[in-house]
Amino acid sequence: MKRPYVVGISGGTASGKSTLARWLEGELGDLQVKVFHMDEYFKPDSVRPKATAPVTGNIYYDDNCPETIYAGKLREDLSQAMEEDFQLVLVEGLFALWYDWLYEQLDLKVFIDCQADERIVRRLRRNMAERGLSFEEIAGVYLDMVRYRHQQYIEPTKWRADLILNGSSPSSLANGLLAAFLHQKAGA
Template structure:
């Protein structure tokens, strides 16, 4: 794990953390560990997956075939607006995504401004406007074989998909997008965590550092 010393909040606004990495790299595990450490009253979590573009006008066959690992799949304007609002002390209504229908649901989750705000997702270090907002940028670096195994386990168990469809999606969209967009964004990270949530020593060092920086 590489950690620089020039990661510190610049004002009394919330301390902003970006957690990026490949699909199923362990980003969510690390984000949740941060949330457990800080507590719900001190840390708010935004997930990039909540900001997939609405595709309600498209047939479900088209939605199912879309590349959800490409930057164009996300509503960056809304996410940036929400991060700006939270930084200013306001609350935001975050969309809830329906993975079964490949579209936003009609429901929202209200997220309040807190001392620490974590934005987690595959491309949060790729988007320049968002990246510039972060006080601490983390990249979770996990080998591809582990990531695809975790994806198979998750999508079969939680999303009712077949192994064949998962592997086809991985080869046609997930892997190419990772190599083109996600992996190159690692160069912007202040902290690189190998093995993701399996790297307990690195996570403990990271948690201690966040506690020190965020106060």
């Protein structure tokens, strides 16, 4: 059995990681595709790390550091998927290019680069609509913690990517080329 082609998709909060992964899954529907969304591996509140905001001193659940993910469970699930009949495996999330053990398994590393102002607007829209959070709650966490964690953990992984996509103005040409490339690599 042939090993699946494995792609990591990273980028900042609300940069378009999940959107790209869903689009690729649909676009490559003739292949056996497995998508791992790292958000599904967040630890529950009872064991999730907390952090103190560097400026205000407020304490938050820290969803923007690598310790917030059950990395061991993700590793197990990915290992199992590698033994199954998938042609393409997509791993999308903030830390898809962070963990060395995962990075070493990736055949292609993608980073979606999106301006911070656009990401906060997207995060506001998403979290207000889907999670019922207030503007103040979302903006407070972003300004107190998320932007600092982005600089600490996410932005440096951009330089580990093979391909950087424009998340502010997604290109149908670039996305189409990526899909064609993945079809050729995974379907061969």
